[in-house]
Every structure is written in structure tokens, then in C-alpha cells.
Amino acid sequence: MAFSLDVSMKKTHKILITGFIFFNFLIMARVHMPLNEKFFSTLYRPVDTYLSFFSLYQDWMMFAPNPGKVNIFMTADVEFSDGTQGTYKFPDPTEMSIYEKYSSGEKFRKIISEGIRKDSNQFMWQDTAKFALRQLRSESFSKIPIKVHLNRHWDEIPNIKKKFRSHHIVNNQYVKYTFYTYEVLK
Amino acid sequence: MISYNKLLISWDKFFFEPSPTVSIALFRICWSFLIAIYFLLDLQNINEFYGPHALISLQTVKEQFPFAHLNIFHSFKSSYEMVYALMTVYGISILCAFFGFYTRTSLVVMFICMTSIHQRNIWLLSSSELLLRTITIYLVCSPCGHALSIDSLLGRKFKSFKRPRDWAPWALRLIQIQISVVYLWTVWHKLKGNDWFDGSAVYYATRLESMKSFYFSPMLDSKLFLKLATWGTLVTEVALGTLIWVKEFRKPLIVIGIAFHLGIELTMSIPFFEIIMISLLMLYLTPLEVRVFSQSVIGKLSGMVNEVQIYPKLKTRILWMMRGHYVEN
Numbered sequence: 001m002a003f004s005l006d007v008s009m010k011k012t013h014k015i016l017i018t019g020f021i022f023f024n025f026l027i028m029a030r031v032h033m034p035l036n037e038k039f040f041s042t043l044y045r046p047v048d049t050y051l052s053f054f055s056l057y058q059d060w061m062m063f064a065p066n067p068g069k070v071n072i073f074m075t076a077d078v079e080f081s082d083g084t085q086g087t088y089k090f091p092d093p094t095e096m097s098i099y100e101k102y103s104s105g106e107k108f109r110k111i112i113s114e115g116i117r118k119d120s121n122q123f124m125w126q127d128t129a130k131f132a133l134r135q136l137r138s139e140s141f142s143k144i145p146i147k148v149h150l151n152r153h154w155d156e157i158p159n160i161k162k163k164f165r166s167h168h169i170v171n172n173q174y175v176k177y178t179f180y181t182y183e184v185l186k
Numbered sequence: 187m188i189s190y191n192k193l194l195i196s197w198d199k200f201f202f203e204p205s206p207t208v209s210i211a212l213f214r215i216c217w218s219f220l221i222a223i224y225f226l227l228d229l230q231n232i233n234e235f236y237g238p239h240a241l242i243s244l245q246t247v248k249e250q251f252p253f254a255h256l257n258i259f260h261s262f263k264s265s266y267e268m269v270y271a272l273m274t275v276y277g278i279s280i281l282c283a284f285f286g287f288y289t290r291t292s293l294v295v296m297f298i299c300m301t302s303i304h305q306r307n308i309w310l311l312s313s314s315e316l317l318l319r320t321i322t323i324y325l326v327c328s329p330c331g332h333a334l335s336i337d338s339l340l341g342r343k344f345k346s347f348k349r350p351r352d353w354a355p356w357a358l359r360l361i362q363i364q365i366s367v368v369y370l371w372t373v374w375h376k377l378k379g380n381d382w383f384d385g386s387a388v389y390y391a392t393r394l395e396s397m398k399s400f401y402f403s404p405m406l407d408s409k410l411f412l413k414l415a416t417w418g419t420l421v422t423e424v425a426l427g428t429l430i431w432v433k434e435f436r437k438p439l440i441v442i443g444i445a446f447h448l449g450i451e452l453t454m455s456i457p458f459f460e461i462i463m464i465s466l467l468m469l470y471l472t473p474l475e476v477r478v479f480s481q482s483v484i485g486k487l488s489g490m491v492n493e494v495q496i497y498p499k500l501k502t503r504i505l506w507m508m509r510g511h512y513v514e515n
Contacts, residue, residue: 020327049254063387063391065377071395094395103230106458124242
């Protein structure tokens with residue numbers, strides 16, 4: 001019964017699909033194209049509209065050109081009006097189970113190590129400080145927060161030729177730097 | 187030299203020669219299952235990443251992306267009700283895609299919901315999510331609901347659901363080419379760095395605390411092993427991007443690819459990426475190989491159903507549904 005249906009394709013359909021196939025080849029090849037040249041920038045205008053609409057830009061730079069060499073986590077120190085201080089540690093995949101890594105760990109790793117920590121992403125900092133404040137609210141409900149300091153803590157993986165770090169060694173000495181202060185009452 | 191006509195014939199054969207849709211249908215089931223797992227785990231992140239009190243506010247996202255892009259969140263006020271409604275539609279569409287019920291519509295809805303959720307907080311995303319979106323859009327274009335689906339069963343009774351079991355495999359071919367591109371582009375980018383050349387890349391990658399999975403210290407502490415693993419990664423990725431198209435190498439490379447990704451999964455925690463790549467490698471199996479595999483699984487399951495004591499009519503019905511696809515062929 002099923003084979004009684006016509007499986008051949010009309011010529012116009014084939015031409016349209018071939019066009020779509022080439023369109024997808026352009027998408028795949030985009031990362032290697034000289035987009036500053038007029039021909040390619042014109043060619044890629046419709047492709048870019050499509051890509052940005054669906055967020056489909058491809059680069060596939062997994063551990064490339066070099067793997068990251070910095071372990072990083074983030075904390076927020078909150079100053080309260082009574083002089084006390086509270087600290088919130090942002091979820092750190094290092095301390096998570098495999099299940100937690102799969103559900104939220106990788107997302108926190110990505111946004112902290114490649115997003116919030118970078119100076120080029122200052123637009124995220126106020127939201128991040130407010131988020132930390134909300135997380136601390138349950139344990140300091142009656143206190144009035146004055147300032148939130150965002151800190152990044154990092155540890156550089158030593159050069160393999162200078163100081164080989166064993167796989168099981170976990171370095172606990174991280175460098176701390178406060179990169180943003182949010183004044184709550186301002 | 188290859189003539190223009192020969193080239194056209196080869197192109198036509200490669201993209202348009204009708205072939206059984208069972209492989210892409212089986213892949214649809216695997217893919218929807220993967221997305222379902224991702225979705226269920228992501229439900230726990232509503233407060234942190236998608237709700238009105240998320241880490242990055244919706245206002246900030248709107249300011250950063252002022253251009254037109256697919257994000258349902260922008261059409262509504264940020265609220266938990268909106269997120270739950272979106273998640274509900276997303277969940278239902280995944281379920282429908284899995285069972286192949288109104289398959290293409292389900293996949294379109296699934297893609298819209300997925301992209302909206304991804305674009306709500308784009309800074310969380312990695313290559314895994316990009317692959318989910320990229321492959322789902324190809325799957326929308328494919329005849330993945332023509333077999334192993336409720337749609338195909340309905341096609342026996344209702345004309346509007348009737349679809350041919352053999353169809354042009356151009357969408358499947360695009361996915362296969364996309365997989366090769368993933369491997370080849372990553373090697374291209376890696377060759378721009380020093381660590382992949384001098385053999386130290388795996389040393390640095392396995393020392394990232396947030397990505398550590400299980401400890402394999404004796405192996406990962408051997409400088410010789412680290413070098414071989416670094417260069418071996420490049421060789422494997424090049425082979426998976428090129429030689430997998432050669433008939434003689436295809437099956438061994440699928441096995442090597444699975445072992446390669448499982449190895450990474452065991453030593454490093456890169457959620458979903460390795461599992462996604464393994465499921466994608468299955469698409470290089472021919473429809474005949476997939477059919478033999480499916481038949482053996484269905485045969486075993488039918489045997490199990492046969493042994494269960496249930497209402498005979500229901501048993502017959504279940505067995506008919508399970509074997510249905512092959513009865514027609």
C-alpha cells in the first residue's frame with residue numbers, strides 16, 4: 001500500500017531543495033569566508049539574517065585554538081547596614097555530582113567562565129549582583145543590604161614543561177579579585 | 187575529468203534517490219528522547235535561568251539583542267506563568283515528536299520553544315545546544331515521521347496521513363555533511379593553536395576542575411599518553427570528518443567514534459555533547475543496517491509482549507503496532 005504513493009520528486013521541488021542545500025553549505029562555510037570583502041558580505045546578508053534569527057551561527061571551536069588554562073569560580077560579598085557581611089558562592093560544577101553537572105553545572109560554568117567574569121560583559125554585572133542578593137535573602141531576611149561585591153577567583157594551570165600538575169591534584173589556592181561593586185541603596 | 191552530466195547524476199543520486207526512511211525515523215526517536223532528557227533536567231533551572239528572577243534579566247537580554255530573532259519571551263511580560271506555559275507546550279511537542287504524532291508540526295513547535303529558551307539566556311549555551319538547534323531544523327525538513335510513528339499507523343486508515351516509506355534522503359545527507367563539518371572545523375581551529383601541535387592540549391583540558399569527571403590518574407599523568415591522546419584526537423576527528431564517507435572505513439570509524447566520545451565522556455564532563463555526537467554517528471548506518479537492528483529489537487520486544495498475560499485483543503493490538511512497519515514492507 002505504502003509503495004503505491006509516488007516517490008519521485010518534481011523538478012521544481014528538486015531545484016528549490018538544491019537551493020536550500022546550497023544555502024546550508026553557505027551556513028556551514030561561513031566561519032571561513034572573507035566577510036570583509038564586498039562580494040561575500042553581500043552574499044551573506046540573507047544568510048546572516050537567517051542565522052541571527054534562529055541563533056544558528058556555527059564555529060565549532062571546542063577546546064580550540066587552545067584549551068582553557070584557568071580554573072575559575074565566583075563569589076559575592078554582601079555588606080549589611082548592621083556591619084555584618086554575607087557571602088554567596090555561585091554554583092560551582094567542581095562541587096557538583098554528575099547529575100547536577102548535567103542539569104545546571106555546565107550552564108553555570110559557561111556563563112561564569114566565559115560570560116560574567118569578562119570585563120567585556122559588564123552589562124551582566126548588575127543583574128548578577130541582584131541575583132546573589134536574592135539567594136542570600138533567605139538567611140538574612142531582616143538585614144538591609146548596602147553593597148554587593150562580585151569577586152572572581154582563579155587558578156592558572158601550570159605550564160606542562162615548567163610544573164606538571166597531576167590529574168588528581170586539586171589546587172585550593174585561588175587568586176581573588178573584586179571586579180564590581182553594586183550599591184544597593186543608590 | 188568528470189563531465190557535467192555525470193556530476194548532475196551523482197548529485198541527484200546522492201540527495202534525491204529514494205531510500206527507506208527507517209533510519210531517519212529511528213534517529214527522530216533517539217533525538218526526541220535526548221531532547222526530552224535535556225528538557226526534564228532543564229525544568230529545574232526555571233528559577234535560575236528563565237524566570238522573572240533569573241541570573242540575567244529579560245530586560246538585559248532585550249537590550250543586548252535589539253534585532254529580530256526568535257524568542258517568544260520577548261512577546262510576553264516576564265512571569266513564571268509564561269515560562270511554565272512555554273515549558274508545557276515544549277514538553278508536549280517533544281512527546282509528539284517522539285511518538286511521531288503530527289511529526290513535522292511537533293518538530294516545528296519543538297524547535298520554536300527550544301530556540302526561545304536558548305535565546306532567553308544565550309550566554310549559558312555551548313556547542314551541545316547549537317547542535318540541538320541545527321539538527322532539529324534539518325529534522326523538520328526530513329521525512330522522519332514516515333516510518334516508526336503514529337502518523338504512519340494513521341496512514342493505513344486515513345488518506346491525509348498516507349506517506350511513502352521511501353523518500354529522497356537530502357535532509358539526512360545534510361545532517362551527515364553537518365557532522366563532518368563539526369569534526370573538520372574543530373580540527374581547523376585547533377591547528378591554529380600551539381597546544382594541539384606540541385601535544386599538551388589534553389593535559390590542560392583534563393586539568394580544568396569544572397570539567398573533571400572520573401579520575402584516571404595513572405593514564406592522564408603519563409606525558410607520553412597525554413601527547414598520544416592529543417594527536418590521536420586530531421587524527422580521529424579528521425578521519426570522522428572525511429574517511430567515514432568511504433564505504434570500507436565507515437563501520438570501523440563509527441565504532442572508533444563511539445569509543446572516542448565515550449572516552450571523553452568518562453574523563454571529562456561535557457554534558458550532552460558526547461552523547462549527541464554518538465547518536466549522530468548512528469546516521470551513517472545504512473537503512474538496511476538500521477532495519478536489521480530494528481527488526482532484532484522489535485523481535486525481542488514482541489517475544490517479551492507475547493509472554494505477558496494481558497487481554498488477548500490488547501496484546502494483538504500492541505504486537506500489530508510494533509510489527510506494523512515491517513508488515514507493509
